[in-house]
Amino acid sequence: MNRPQHIERMVEAIKRFPGIGPKMAERISYHLVKISQNEVDRFINSIISARAAMRYCSKCFNLSESDPCPICSDDLRDKTILCIVETPQDLIAVSKAKEYNGLYFVLGGALSPLDAVGPGDIRTDLLIKRLREDSISEAILATDTDSKGETTALYLAEIIKPLKIKVTRLGYGLPAGGDIEYADEITISRAISGRKEM
Amino acid sequence: MNRPQHIERMVEAIKRFPGIGPKMAERISYHLVKISQNEVDRFINSIISARAAMRYCSKCFNLSESDPCPICSDDLRDKTILCIVETPQDLIAVSKAKEYNGLYFVLGGALSPLDAVGPGDIRTDLLIKRLREDSISEAILATDTDSKGETTALYLAEIIKPLKIKVTRLGYGLPAGGDIEYADEITISRAISGRKEM
Incomplete structure (x- = not known):
């Protein structure tokens, strides 16, 4: 049967x-x-x-119940640093680590040439626009540490550097081949303190 | 956040x-x-x-789109053998093996003293009624091979034997600690041929 x-x-x-x-x-x-x-x-x-x-925040593209989302409308945050993540879940994982008090930008995915996901399929143009218009001094690349996330980080570093913005990548403590949303809070805290320039 | x-x-x-x-x-x-x-x-x-x-078949308690279900209403099946399984998914897994041409009975779970699941929480009374009323000559116990399934098989063997019905258990080929619905068709076929009396 x-x-x-x-x-x-x-x-x-x-x-x-x-x-x-x-x-x-x-x-x-x-x-x-x-x-x-x-x-x-x-x-x-x-x-x-x-x-x-639920709606996408028009500033950071986080999924939230309000627009702008609670993070973008929080006046106590450092508006000169931007943490760039793949998904809303990654944003929540990073924000739970409490090491970071800047703003976010959600790409909505990662580059993946094998799946035909190119820069036009994630929010790279909107990211560049945001970096140009706001006075961001540092962009932290918090994409996953698997091959898609690393590819995306390399690509983003390449296109952000000409804007004379400091580009850093979450570094210390993240296990290779991993997925940011599954990392524990201590690991993420350490990765934020140990971030290094690209 | x-x-x-x-x-x-x-x-x-x-x-x-x-x-x-x-x-x-x-x-x-x-x-x-x-x-x-x-x-x-x-x-x-x-x-x-x-x-x-979807409804429960009133004869075998399989989940089906008709009552009686297609298996119970199939005149070509051997109505003297009853294969007793935990769930509708297990029934489908066994029937796909094509080694078996008898009828089924779905318990709706397995005994689990730690979770307070006793004989009154699965269909043991309805099973005994069915075995008494129909002229079943063999009951094949096809419960999972984890501890709950084994406990259930031992209990069922105990209560079925007094009815003078041959009680067998799927044997050959099933890996220990496993879950029947994940077994492949060849393994299930071998287990049916190699069943042994309890």
Whole structure:
């Protein structure tokens, strides 16, 4: 017997979630059929209301419930340093480390020639515009330390340096081949103190 | 900065999915905010229509689009052998192996004293009723080979034997500590041929 068609349709949708393989998708599908109506309603409503409430901050492109986001509208932050991350999750991971009190910029991805993701597919133009218009003195490259993140950092260093802005990269403590959003807070704190010029 | 409240609410719901930890739940939450309206609609509709269409078969308690399910209503199957599994996913895994042509019974879980799951929490009474009323000559215990599944098999063997029904357990080829739904078809085929009496 094959899987019922209705399960198949859910599996197809869930397999597209990041990090979810076909077996996990099957498990989650059966789970979503078996749980109470109350629980499934709560889940579906959380998706619908999050999608209605969340927006991209027009300054940093963080996903937030307000625009500008709470970080960009915080007057106590150092507006001369910009930390450049791949995703909103990375922004939260860096901000939790509490070592950093500047502003952020979310690229929305990383360069990946193999997946045909080039500079036009992430927010490089908007980043350059931001760096030009605001008086940023230092750009911290906090992209992942896997090959996509490193490629992106190299590329960004290349295009930011001509603007006479100091470019640094999170350094000390980050394990190679890793993903920033999974790093613990101490590791991120150390990486911020130990950042080095590129 | 902490996670926005709306993301928090999704993470809470998604963390309850089987096999999903908090970090994965966060990733999926952001994914569900970022994907197109079309894609999220397709996902939500697949849940709603699956929940409306799927029911438990009143004979074997498989999750199916019809009652009785296609297996229970298949006249070509050997109605004297009953294969007892923990979940609908396990049933599909066993049926794909094609070595087995009898009927099934889905327990809906496994005994787990540590989680306070006792015989009253899975379908043991309905299983005994089924074995008594139908003329079953052999019960194949196809519960997982982890400690819960083994405990369940031992318990079931104990309560089925007094009914003068031959009790066998999937044997050959199953790795220890494993989960039946992840086994490949050849391993399951061998386990069915090599089953041994308990």
